[in-house]
Amino acid sequence: MPEFVLPEVIDDFLFTYQNLVYSLGIHGLLALSMYVVLAVGQLSLGQAAFMGLGAYASALLTLKLGWSLPAALAGAMLIPAAAALIIGSPTLRLSGVYLALATIGLGEVQRLAFVNSDFTGGALGLSGIPTKAGLVSIYGSLLVALVLLVLVARSKIGRAMEAMREDELAAGALGINLPAYKLGALVASAMLAGLAGGLNAHVSSFISPNDYGFDAAVTILSFALLGGLGSPFAPILGAVILTLLPEVLRSLANYRGLVSGSIIVIAVMFMPRGLLIWRMGRIGVSSRRPS
Amino acid sequence: MSAARLSLTHLTIRFGGLAAVDDVSLSVAPGTVHGLIGPNGAGKTTVFNLVSGLLAPSSGTIMLDGKEIEALPSWSRAGLGLARTFQNIRMFAQMTALETVMTGMHLRMKAGPVASILRMGRFRTEESAARDRAYEILDLVGLSQSAQLRSGDLPYGDQRRLEIARALALEPRLLLLDEPAAGMNPSETQQLEDLLGRLKQQGYTILLVEHDMHFVMRLCDEITVLNFGRKIAEGRPEAVRSNPQVIEAYLGTRVAKSLAGGS
Structure with a gap:
């Protein structure tokens, strides 16, 4: 990573809040990964599992094979993508909750596999992962992902995705290939979650199987539920709020679960479209009629 | 007569013991407006769902421009030129x-x-x-x-x-309209009729389910009547209107008999 000279104030701030700043970026990526699936009207509870696959893949590639960070992160995206293809192909042909069920299953299978394999360090996990990721790689990845998603949303792909979410039958009747779009979205979301996992492994230096369980999956889902789906910015806002909240409410530490749970319930009941209801246009050019 | 744009042959779908569409055959000629009418529950929307691919037939064939489409998913049928609207707006x-x-x-x-x-x-x-x-x-x-x-x-x-x-x-090469006038006030219905008239002039082929009889009679070149999933009549609007079986299906046996006796 190139060295940047930062003003002292920022430097101090980063030193104190380094973990929080990293978490914000990584949670932003996870929120985007959740958004991509929800944007086509599907529910996945496997984002934490995809993240775990990415974390383990990149950690093992660096630890055992000595790969560089960019190469390890590429691995962190491709392996979850392969897992998404394998569970998505059969389940996405069906409509309903099959994907949600299959992805819960993926999370459990993966956790048990990591716990029981010596290769992945068993229940103790992997430690001594070189901390090669940092501000630039995390926020660079987040920015690139955000820009790509904004551009794709403002095209026929974005229109097709929103149409599927609003009314799958009508979207299919317009010629939108539903299984292909659902699978594409799941694979893209697995890559984003895997990338977040890879970055996480390379800033925290230690990962364990229990970091990527059902709790984490629900937290990632709540980022998007709180933020909304009107644009890719909305789930990031949700992630920022739900990441900062435990810090702000540190005095309520004992009631943290209660407070954040209540916030989610209130958000879902009274703001079904999330906090950021602004909806991004879906046309790639000006929507005005040329005179 | 040129080859049919849409042709259904012995189309049947059963839900358990109930045949919602029972051995229905019909064909829609290019550039015409074809009406599909019948009392509530006659199976009109089910025919639409079969043609557009939301349901799979138990037996029979569906051909669009001479190509069998009954095994294709809805999005592939759209690719062949099939478009539809929905009875409950989507x-x-x-x-x-x-x-x-x-x-x-x-x-x-x-x-x-x-x-x-x-x-x-x-x-x-x-x-x-x-x-x-x-x-x-x-x-x-x-x-x-x-x-x-x-x-x-x-x-x-x-x-x-x-x-x-x-x-x-x-x-679309074939436009399926499922009760486009449902719930409309008279002026909206008039606007719609003008619109469909323009589409007809432009050469669109339309299969139309509609309850408003005046609307159907004025607009359609050909009409097929369903009752309890079976085809009971077909032909030009004036012929269908005076068909005793159609009157019976809509008004019941007693009224139909008294009408027949009175005339």
């Missing part, structure tokens, strides 16, 4: 009317993810052309003033016409 409520119509052009647009991300010239040209065409279609159905409004906020009658606009964006 809007993309958050989208603007303009975006809704552009969504109907999905299959006509070729730019993939890479071209969309790189905002290549090809992508911009295609998006502009689609937008301009969408405005023309909105003109045709009389909604261009509402182009920037949320589809879900439009008045009921406008939503029905927007659904037709969305289907027209497909440049």
